[in-house]
Amino acid sequence: MRRPTASIPRSAARRAAVVLTALLAGLVVMAPPAGAESLAPHPLNVNASSANGVVTSGPGCSSGPLTDTRRLTGSSALSAGVFSALPSQLGIDLPFRVGGTQAVLESTDARVTLTNARGTLTLALQSGSCAAPGLSYSGTSVTGSGTWTVVPDATTTNAYRGATGSGTFAIPAAAVSVGTGKAWQLALSGSITVLQPQLAVTHRAYWGGPLNYLSRTLGVEYRIRNTGPGDAFGVVLTDALPAGSGVTRIGPVPQAVGALAAGAEKQVVVRYRVCGLLVLNCRFTADVQVLRTDALDDGGTESFPRTVQVPLLPVP
Missing domain, CATH: 2.40.350.10 (SO1590-like)
Structure with missing residues (x-):
């Protein structure tokens, strides 16, 4: 007679699910970013x-x-x-x-x-x-x-x-x-x-002083870095549009960034009107759009969603 199969304890099954979720999350994180693949010759x-x-x-x-x-x-x-x-x-x-x-x-x-x-x-x-x-x-x-x-x-x-x-x-x-x-x-x-560039975007949000804090004019510095082996040319931040209500992009956009050699980084600042009276827990997602080409002028626009946490204090 076949012996009955022992059921997996619920706690063990929960741990296995957590491990599997973590592995899948790791795969998502480790996947190459958009545009990392080589272009056609x-x-x-x-x-x-x-x-x-x-x-x-x-x-x-x-x-x-x-x-x-x-x-x-x-x-x-x-x-x-x-x-x-x-x-x-x-x-x-x-x-x-x-x-x-x-x-x-x-x-x-x-x-x-x-x-x-x-x-x-x-x-x-x-x-x-x-x-x-x-x-x-x-x-x-x-x-x-x-x-x-x-x-x-x-x-x-x-x-x-x-x-x-x-x-x-x-x-x-x-x-x-x-x-x-x-x-x-x-x-x-x-x-x-030719060797391909690969862009990455990080950001830093700041008020820049009490007057901007009072008027709720937030500056967001977007750092655009070329992490690929090839040089990037004609780099332009074409937009950084916030999603949802309560946040208005002031600009300026577009902004020319210029050439980015492999490993190089440049910064641009986009300003937003945010939050109204309440600053606590104020955040928004900006869809940062960056145009770039390689040394032979092949390329296009890449999207980098960035979640911006609005600072609580008016200090830089």
Whole structure:
């Protein structure tokens, strides 16, 4: 005969429920905040050209038909919106190893840089090898296509540090006879992923003196901190609207915060009319809305509900 199953004592069941609730609460707390996930790779599509390239000559591959190197250097301005929202500069340093009707670019030293006020993204270009060239050479110009990858960079002041990505390039024409004033064209396509910022908001409520206390004009300092690995740009506190009745937001909103490097913090103050005659147990929830983008101007608005406890005394 089956032995009867012993019932769990009520006190033990209550303790188990408390433990389970605490575990679930811990999971909620430990979940990443909104916006913490990485954004999709940013598409890169750049077309650049110049008639001011400089070509110098050097030795080619150590063996095989590519007996010369024609190093093409130059730069081209990029309008705002081509690479991020800022005006930028594209630079090239392309040592074509040439010979007969063929040429090659090797990723060990073929570089394209994309530079603006936030930093520099460097790409390594590859098309073939000394043993199997991937480009065409006419004796005076090079044409063809290949691939590129982002060159790793860890410079702390470079907003594009830690970026990854890959794609293809095309060279419709590049004059490589030795001299100055050489015309070249370059097209890049592919995608890039940059380190993402992650914002957090804390707050401090204060009266700021007896007059504000008497008029019930409360100041709330919102501290906006970038806790993510990537830098944030175009940060704006767009609103901090209180919920419920009895509290009126005075402002000002919106307020520009500006750029926030990883680990940096800035403060803004929003004022409210609160509580009426009674200050005791007066509190409200403000829906703090913050706009931010990453180094490539991808991003959006995040919401940070903050429960504000109104101070009892008029001292700061």
